[in-house]
Amino acid sequence: MLGEYRIEGRRASDIAASVEAGVASGALVPGTLLPPMRELAGALGVNPNTVAAAYRTLRERGVIETDGRRGSRVRSRPATTPRDAMRMEVPPGMRDVQEGNPDVSLLPSLDAPLAAAARRYAAEPTLYGQEPVVPELERLARADFGAAGVPAGPVALTSGALDGIERVLSAHLRPGDAVAVEDPGWGSMLDLVPALGLRVLPMALDDEGPRVEALERVLADGARAVVVTARAQNPTGAAVSAARARELRAVLARYPQVLLIEDDHGHGIVDVPLHPLVGVTRHWALSRSTAKAYGPDLRLAVLTGDEVTMDRVRGRQRLGPGWVSRLLQYTVVELWKSGAVDHAAVARSYGERRDALVAALRERGVPAHGRSGMNVWVPVADETAVVARLLAAGWVVAPGGRFRLESPPAVRLSVSRLQPAQVVELADALAAAVRPSPGSRFG
Numbered sequence: 001m002l003g004e005y006r007i008e009g010r011r012a013s014d015i016a017a018s019v020e021a022g023v024a025s026g027a028l029v030p031g032t033l034l035p036p037m038r039e040l041a042g043a044l045g046v047n048p049n050t051v052a053a054a055y056r057t058l059r060e061r062g063v064i065e066t067d068g069r070r071g072s073r074v075r076s077r078p079a080t081t082p083r084d085a086m087r088m089e090v091p092p093g094m095r096d097v098q099e100g101n102p103d104v105s106l107l108p109s110l111d112a113p114l115a116a117a118a119r120r121y122a123a124e125p126t127l128y129g130q131e132p133v134v135p136e137l138e139r140l141a142r143a144d145f146g147a148a149g150v151p152a153g154p155v156a157l158t159s160g161a162l163d164g165i166e167r168v169l170s171a172h173l174r175p176g177d178a179v180a181v182e183d184p185g186w187g188s189m190l191d192l193v194p195a196l197g198l199r200v201l202p203m204a205l206d207d208e209g210p211r212v213e214a215l216e217r218v219l220a221d222g223a224r225a226v227v228v229t230a231r232a233q234n235p236t237g238a239a240v241s242a243a244r245a246r247e248l249r250a251v252l253a254r255y256p257q258v259l260l261i262e263d264d265h266g267h268g269i270v271d272v273p274l275h276p277l278v279g280v281t282r283h284w285a286l287s288r289s290t291a292k293a294y295g296p297d298l299r300l301a302v303l304t305g306d307e308v309t310m311d312r313v314r315g316r317q318r319l320g321p322g323w324v325s326r327l328l329q330y331t332v333v334e335l336w337k338s339g340a341v342d343h344a345a346v347a348r349s350y351g352e353r354r355d356a357l358v359a360a361l362r363e364r365g366v367p368a369h370g371r372s373g374m375n376v377w378v379p380v381a382d383e384t385a386v387v388a389r390l391l392a393a394g395w396v397v398a399p400g401g402r403f404r405l406e407s408p409p410a411v412r413l414s415v416s417r418l419q420p421a422q423v424v425e426l427a428d429a430l431a432a433a434v435r436p437s438p439g440s441r442f443g
Contacts, residue, residue, distance in 0.1 A: 037055060057405060097397055108295075141155050145304055150278065153306055201221055225261060231373065233373070266373050271344060367379060
């Protein structure tokens with residue numbers, strides 16, 4: 001059945017990660033039949049429900065497929081089936097609230113900034129051997145970090161937030177190390193960690209960020225790194241509050257050897273303040289991407305961190321891409337200096353739509369979460385049924401399986417395409433599709 005490969009783990013997430021590791025290494029080839037749940041549970045000494053949860057996760061991720069009594073098998077293309085592949089095709093005439101893209105009407109025109117960048121480049125072409133970060137961009141970034149209370153540190157640029165997070169993880173960890181990630185959390189992050197050969201430790205959260213007891217648990221379980229989204233957490237909209245930040249920092253202070261990575265996902269699109277956690281451990285990094293406020297194709301994120309971490313990131317970067325295009329850097333400088341984006345207006349636009357939807361759902365007895373950013377997270381009893389019912393009502397939403405490991409079922413709705421006049425209709429459709437789910441936590 002499995003040949004010489006042994007599935008390991010005592011938690012559902014670890015069992016799922018073990019299967020994925022086997023698929024990634026080629027030890028579990030497409031078509032491989034997995035053991036029956038009770039058989040595997042007996043071999044691992046765990047409850048059959050734990051194996052059932054692991055298999056469910058693998059099915060939702062597209063790694064395996066189940067055919068009744070014929071059992072569960074590795075799918076034909078599991079290694080190339082990221083969570084994003086779970087998105088639904090949007091039939092003609094449907095209203096799409098599954099996408100996490102920004103509202104294009106809130107993005108700035110790049111015509112003038114790109115033209116100015118081209119002129120600057122023409123006057124001083126970029127050549128090999130130059131510093132990887134334009135001094136003016138570094139100065140602006142440092143000032144912005146300092147104003148938000150982020151500790152002083154070197155600055156590097158990466159091709160987006162995920163690229164930066166991958167580089168920081170690779171700078172410190174080795175295959176098999178454990179990484180604590182938010183659950184529910186960013187689907188790409190949940191794909192990246194096992195793709196690097198690292199072990200995932202799910203960390204529960206609520207509206208104010210990671211729960212203190214959840215952080216304590218993953219650290220006690222041996223997490224070598226912790227990844228936290230500061231604001232506009234995808235998919236829940238959570239934002240780390242001042243009180244929660246103090247509690248989390250106190251816990252992290254007892255584990256100074258842990259690598260802490262903070263993704264300020266809401267930079268430029270939210271009005272809740274940043275309460276950084278970084279700086280309390282020896283090694284840390286904080287990333288800010290330009291994608292949400294200025295456009296996804298502007299592939300630039302600013303990264304800062306401790307001296308050792310940033311030296312490793314920049315050194316490895318020199319051996320690969322070398323640097324992020326100075327044309328992009330010049331463009332970002334122009335955008336920042338000209339105030340091309342009214343951040344308060346953008347935050348207000350997303351906030352009004354998000355808050356209106358959350359309020360409308362709660363009026364109808366449907367608990368929903370969305371403290372910041374452009375997403376609303378709605379716990380449900382049955383994702384598949386709710387997605388199907390909403391599709392029949394003309395709405396396409398994202399199944400929570402794209403964003404969760406062990407947390408309960410839910411659906412995600414993005415407000416970036418939602419018009420104010422559509423809020424009531426969407427709330428009515430969702431209320432008809434779900435049964436109210438009590439509680440204010442995500443897991």
